[in-house]
Amino acid sequence: MSQKGDNIVEDGIPAGTWNKYESKNPVQRYLVKNFLDTFRRAAAPLAKECQSAIDVGCGEGVSTRLLKDVGFESIVGLDFSKQIIETAKSENPDIEFKQVDIFDLDESHSVDFVSACEVFEHLEGPEKALKKLAELCRVGGIVSVPNEPIFRMLNFAAFKYMRDFGNSPGHLNHWSSRGIVRFLSTYFEIEAVYRPLPWTIVVVRPKR
Numbered sequence: 001m002s003q004k005g006d007n008i009v010e011d012g013i014p015a016g017t018w019n020k021y022e023s024k025n026p027v028q029r030y031l032v033k034n035f036l037d038t039f040r041r042a043a044a045p046l047a048k049e050c051q052s053a054i055d056v057g058c059g060e061g062v063s064t065r066l067l068k069d070v071g072f073e074s075i076v077g078l079d080f081s082k083q084i085i086e087t088a089k090s091e092n093p094d095i096e097f098k099q100v101d102i103f104d105l106d107e108s109h110s111v112d113f114v115s116a117c118e119v120f121e122h123l124e125g126p127e128k129a130l131k132k133l134a135e136l137c138r139v140g141g142i143v144s145v146p147n148e149p150i151f152r153m154l155n156f157a158a159f160k161y162m163r164d165f166g167n168s169p170g171h172l173n174h175w176s177s178r179g180i181v182r183f184l185s186t187y188f189e190i191e192a193v194y195r196p197l198p199w200t201i202v203v204v205r206p207k208r
Contacts, residue, residue: 039142040069052074053072055078055117057079085098121173122170133187134187134188143184144202145199146168147198147199150198
């Protein structure tokens with residue numbers, strides 16, 4: 001089971017979110033709080049329309065807990081990491097969590113609402129994953145990614161990941177706000193876009 005502040009790597013892939021959400025840096029804590037508050041505000045209206053939901057790449061369950069608290073009662077958190085899922089279950093005993101890789105999703109995971117919080121920047125083949133989510137989503141969803149290059153610039157200014165010019169471990173894809181909107185528009189209609197520094201949050205609806 002992971003401990004708060006741990007950096008978890010499983011099968012060569014960074015997993016978990018506590019190194020970000022549990023930071024002791026006051027500036028980072030402020031930015032993360034603003035991000036989570038915005039994520040909550042963006043997702044809440046859809047809870048009234050949705051009976052079922054999945055939180056893909058849920059990590060230790062921070063985003064899953066947030067979504068349940070705003071009204072997504074029948075939400076299931078999914079993550080590829082067995083270790084992270086065990087931690088999520090321990091931290092949130094009233095929420096269901098399952099070890100499922102995003103690329104293994106199928107029609108049995110079809111739901112009203114899909115969430116992918118801080119997921120797509122880590123994926124090889126993000127287009128394939130996006131198509132899967134679009135096929136499963138009946139009502140709407142929410143996606144968040146770092147807003148680049150601002151995210152990397154802030155890391156670099158804080159002397160983080162200097163050898164990689166501020167690129168966070170495991171970030172394979174980099175989108176500006178406009179870029180992620182274009183990417184998501186391939187399979188979704190865009191309902192709203194939020195830009196809590198240094199992230200982009202997009203509320204989407206399936207194309208009809």
